[in-house]
Amino acid sequence: MGLADLLNLLASAVLLAGIYTTMSIGMTVIYGVMKMVNLAHAGFMMLGAYFAYEVSQRTPIDPLLAAVLAAPLFFLLGIATYGSMVRRVPVADVPTLPSLLLLFGLWLVLQNIGYAIWGADDRSILTPLTMATFRFAGITIPIIRLIVFGIALFSLVSLHVLLTRTWFGRAVRALTQNREAGQLVGIDTQQMAMLTFGLGIAFTGLAGALLATLYSFTPDFGGSFMLRSFVIIVLGGLESFAGVAIGAVIVALIETFSILVVPASYQLAISFILLVVALLVLPGGIEGLLQRRRLVQ
Amino acid sequence: MNAVASPPAATNRLPAGVAALALMPLLLVPYVGLPSNVIRLLLVTLLWVAMSLAWNLLGGVAGQVSFGFAVFYGLGAYTAAFAINGGINPYVAFAAGGLVATLGSVLIGIPTFRLRGPYFAIATIGVNEAVRIVMSNLEITGGASGYRLLMTGRFSQEEHYYTALGMALLALLVSWYVMRSPFGLALRAVREDQDAAADLGVHPFRCKLTVHALSAFLTAMAGGAFARYTTYIHPDGVFSFATSISILLTSVIGGLGTLLGPVIGAVVYSIVQEEMVVNFPQFHLLLYGALLILIVLFEPGGLVGLARRIARGLRVRLTGRPGGPTVARVPLPRVGS
Numbered sequence: 275m276g277l278a279d280l281l282n283l284l285a286s287a288v289l290l291a292g293i294y295t296t297m298s299i300g301m302t303v304i305y306g307v308m309k310m311v312n313l314a315h316a317g318f319m320m321l322g323a324y325f326a327y328e329v330s331q332r333t334p335i336d337p338l339l340a341a342v343l344a345a346p347l348f349f350l351l352g353i354a355t356y357g358s359m360v361r362r363v364p365v366a367d368v369p370t371l372p373s374l375l376l377l378f379g380l381w382l383v384l385q386n387i388g389y390a391i392w393g394a395d396d397r398s399i400l401t402p403l404t405m406a407t408f409r410f411a412g413i414t415i416p417i418i419r420l421i422v423f424g425i426a427l428f429s430l431v432s433l434h435v436l437l438t439r440t441w442f443g444r445a446v447r448a449l450t451q452n453r454e455a456g457q458l459v460g461i462d463t464q465q466m467a468m469l470t471f472g473l474g475i476a477f478t479g480l481a482g483a484l485l486a487t488l489y490s491f492t493p494d495f496g497g498s499f500m501l502r503s504f505v506i507i508v509l510g511g512l513e514s515f516a517g518v519a520i521g522a523v524i525v526a527l528i529e530t531f532s533i534l535v536v537p538a539s540y541q542l543a544i545s546f547i548l549l550v551v552a553l554l555v556l557p558g559g560i561e562g563l564l565q566r567r568r569l570v571q
Numbered sequence: 572m573n574a575v576a577s578p579p580a581a582t583n584r585l586p587a588g589v590a591a592l593a594l595m596p597l598l599l600v601p602y603v604g605l606p607s608n609v610i611r612l613l614l615v616t617l618l619w620v621a622m623s624l625a626w627n628l629l630g631g632v633a634g635q636v637s638f639g640f641a642v643f644y645g646l647g648a649y650t651a652a653f654a655i656n657g658g659i660n661p662y663v664a665f666a667a668g669g670l671v672a673t674l675g676s677v678l679i680g681i682p683t684f685r686l687r688g689p690y691f692a693i694a695t696i697g698v699n700e701a702v703r704i705v706m707s708n709l710e711i712t713g714g715a716s717g718y719r720l721l722m723t724g725r726f727s728q729e730e731h732y733y734t735a736l737g738m739a740l741l742a743l744l745v746s747w748y749v750m751r752s753p754f755g756l757a758l759r760a761v762r763e764d765q766d767a768a769a770d771l772g773v774h775p776f777r778c779k780l781t782v783h784a785l786s787a788f789l790t791a792m793a794g795g796a797f798a799r800y801t802t803y804i805h806p807d808g809v810f811s812f813a814t815s816i817s818i819l820l821t822s823v824i825g826g827l828g829t830l831l832g833p834v835i836g837a838v839v840y841s842i843v844q845e846e847m848v849v850n851f852p853q854f855h856l857l858l859y860g861a862l863l864i865l866i867v868l869f870e871p872g873g874l875v876g877l878a879r880r881i882a883r884g885l886r887v888r889l890t891g892r893p894g895g896p897t898v899a900r901v902p903l904p905r906v907g908s
Contacts, residue, residue: 362868363868368687371634372871374689375866375867376867379861379863379867382816382863387857498700501697504697537708539707542700543701543705546696546701546704547697549694549697550682550694550697553686553690553693553694
């Protein structure tokens with residue numbers, strides 16, 4: 275394998291990592307503030323995908339723009355979900371079983387509403403850019419991936435600004451670190467949980483819509499991406515926002531380069547095994563590992 | 572220790588009595604001239620009862636929710652299929668399937684039970700999918716085209732029916748015995764508070780591993796019986812995540828941690844499945860999802876909890892006072908506490 279091939283793989287891994295980060299950050303935000311594992315993640319990603327599909331079919335709006343429009347809409351959807359259901363289950367410092375089962379039930383409902391509306395046919399979104407590529411120094415990059423990467427990056431920068439420059443972000447970070455201490459200094463946890471859930475779902479819907487421009491999808495869409503998100507946030511240490519990016523890069527690199535050693539049909543199995551291994555040997559994620567090193571020294 | 576050896580029997584006596592009463596007509600089923608389609612439905616229901624009870628030991632009694640029981644179901648189905656095709660007695664084949672699944676459960680349990688409740692649950696999703704993908708790609712399982720059992724001799728639905736009945740009874744007896752044994756108390760202690768249980772001398776890791784193995788064995792037996800009945804299995808079916816979901820749902824719908832709950836849940840599940848799959852193939856999962864949401868939000872005790880609440884309400888209305896010994900409602904365990 276030549277250097278050019280290596281660079282090509284590296285480039286596609288980096289582009290993949292961008293969208294993976296956006297996809298997983300929604301899960302991290304929700305986990306951080308509410309200590310809930312969002313098992314309905316896949317359902318909202320699927321809805322995001324079909325939202326982009328429907329908008330691009332029925333209106334002249336470009337699917338990529340539709341994906342961006344999905345974010346505010348899914349924010350509202352997340353708030354509605356929180357208000358009607360999620361609000362009622364108990365929260366604790368670790369995920370509770372009722373929350374897990376509730377969100378899992380919601381996934382089943384969303385997935386099968388999807389089947390009821392759109393059937394089981396494979397759909398895909400074609401844009402004028404789908405086939406276009408961009409060549410640079412021997413590396414070939416599909417333009418659409420570049421744009422998706424750009425949108426993902428922009429969303430992450432926005433989130434970073436939100437988390438570091440606003441009171442809302444400060445409250446989110448406080449609750450993530452210590453829920454009780456956050457309550458003591460007067461953070462309205464109910465309201466924060468509602469906004470956070472909305473924010474998490476907004477990112478999930480956006481990621482689903484963006485991924486729909488890259489891959490074909492059915493109402494089953496999202497299941498494997500949800501598991502990848504688990505792997506990523508576990509690698510990232512579950513509640514660290516920077517850790518998510520590290521986790522996404524690792525998963526993207528492993529997925530991209532494992533093609534060289536493992537048959538393609540086993541690709542997904544690697545992510546799942548990685549999930550179990552990450553849960554076991556890296557309880558604090560990569561960052562936790564680095565911190566432990568630092569403490570030892 | 573005597574106090575430990577006799578857990579509250581009131582919660583167990585009634586379901587056991589009901590089960591004994593229900594058993595007599597069940598024994599006669601093949602001989603009262605029911606259409607074979609109805610017998611088939613009962614047979615499938617009984618296998619679901621067995622699996623639901625098995626899952627309930629781990630998920631309900633010990634509070635360790637697993638999304639990965641299709642692994643054991645599939646291992647049981649495939650082991651039994653290979654053994655039967657190899658000319659081994661079917662009942663020995665079922666037991667062999669159970670043993671393979673037990674071994675599998677230990678291999679899965681040793682790493683994953685180092686994780687607390689919710690993280691264990693997520694890890695089992697990963698395990699399930701990884702196993703399914705590997706099995707789908709293995710030559711030996713027949714891959715996507717599946718695997719066919721070579722059947723010799725006359726097809727006897729009665730025999731299949733009694734096999735299923737036997738498995739449901741076995742699961743029921745094991746569950747009953749475990750729930751009233753000191754081991755069952757230890758499991759409940761682990762469910763309620765693992766650290767406190769450990770302080771009292773319970774070994775949480777060992778308890779979980781044991782009950783996981785027991786559940787896996789029973790699930791695999793049912794998987795083997797199912798494989799023999801349908802004579803055709805394929806990895807994307809028996810190892811599918813949907814199978815895991817169904818096993819979990821039957822228990823949760825019925826009532827976690829109870830003896831009667833999984834039985835009722837499995838019966839409801841099978842009947843709904845039968846009606847829905849024919850008429851609205853996609854809607855049954857929608858229904859279960861909605862049911863799951865409603866149960867979590869309004870009646871964490873499942874259908875059994877609902878029935879108890881209604882019974883209590885009626886008793887209050889009829890007698891005008893809160894009735895005798897109220898049975899403790901079994902709430903959803905707080906995983907990971």
